[in-house]
Amino acid sequence: MKFPISIIPYNSKLDFIGARYITFAFSIFLTIATIVLLLTHGLNKGIDFTGGIIIELQSPSPLNIKSLRDGVSSAGYAGATLQEMAGDNIIMLRVQPKESKSEQEVTSLKSILSSIDSSITFRRVDYVGPRVGGELMQKGVYAMLMSLLAMMAYIWFRFNWQFGIGAILALFHDAIVTLGFYSVTGYEFDLTSIAAILTIVGYSINDTVVIYDRIRDNLVKHKSMSTSALLNLSINETLSRTIMTVATTAAVCLALVLFGGHAIQSFSAAVLFGILFGTYSSICISAPVLLYTRIK
Numbered sequence: 001m002k003f004p005i006s007i008i009p010y011n012s013k014l015d016f017i018g019a020r021y022i023t024f025a026f027s028i029f030l031t032i033a034t035i036v037l038l039l040t041h042g043l044n045k046g047i048d049f050t051g052g053i054i055i056e057l058q059s060p061s062p063l064n065i066k067s068l069r070d071g072v073s074s075a076g077y078a079g080a081t082l083q084e085m086a087g088d089n090i091i092m093l094r095v096q097p098k099e100s101k102s103e104q105e106v107t108s109l110k111s112i113l114s115s116i117d118s119s120i121t122f123r124r125v126d127y128v129g130p131r132v133g134g135e136l137m138q139k140g141v142y143a144m145l146m147s148l149l150a151m152m153a154y155i156w157f158r159f160n161w162q163f164g165i166g167a168i169l170a171l172f173h174d175a176i177v178t179l180g181f182y183s184v185t186g187y188e189f190d191l192t193s194i195a196a197i198l199t200i201v202g203y204s205i206n207d208t209v210v211i212y213d214r215i216r217d218n219l220v221k222h223k224s225m226s227t228s229a230l231l232n233l234s235i236n237e238t239l240s241r242t243i244m245t246v247a248t249t250a251a252v253c254l255a256l257v258l259f260g261g262h263a264i265q266s267f268s269a270a271v272l273f274g275i276l277f278g279t280y281s282s283i284c285i286s287a288p289v290l291l292y293t294r295i296k
Helices: 020-040 065-074 102-116 130-158 161-185 191-221 227-259 262-286 288-292
Strands: 052-058 081-084 090-095 121-128
Touching: 020 161, 020 262, 020 288, 052 102, 065 081, 065 090, 065 102, 090 102, 102 121, 130 161, 130 191, 161 191, 161 262, 161 288, 191 227, 191 262, 227 262, 227 288, 262 288
Parallel strands: none
Antiparallel strands: 052 090, 052 121, 081 090
């Protein structure tokens, strides 16, 4: 099947299988580096997982962070963190709660901040207890693992077990490297981040299924062809479609990163990174792995 619009010629002969040792080494390096980074640097966990109070402040005039920090610390919140946000005089305050009565504590914090600067307005106020945060983190991990297993089972039944191995390796690879993206950038890791990873996994498996469909068709059509040549042929035949799909999706995500505002910036940036990397893993990981599974 030929596409009416083609960025790359349908009969291109790029040797992806021949370059598998380079791409495998690159992926192994990224995976190990990400694991080391997560163990040493960790993630900037949001209050969804750590528990706490988060307040976004805004003022028509520049806010004095030192005065705010001193005022909050004198009220007993010595571990409070204040972060300047992209925008007009916006600061995010995060503190660990001292009491179980969250509403009273939030009201007290608002009074303290208003006494420091009466022009302050409160754009966002969130509270999550530490126990709830731990449960949310656990459920988020379970959601990711269950989605990966479900997709592996889908690939296994739709194709066969060899395809399932290639798909799950690529998906784990995408999920782990996306965690590394959050660790490097310092974006807050919360429930929205879990949604971003699941979105990336879903997008990546879509690309993988398209390539696998072509491989399965070619296994019937070219029975005498070597496995490496057949895999290369299948990837090249779907390459134009893959690039056009990722380009249009990336354009939308880039627009969200640039113009979507701070509320969805981390989600949009992670999805943008993930779909680009997911396309790489579909082409350079999930398909070449089949060479070692004795597929026929």
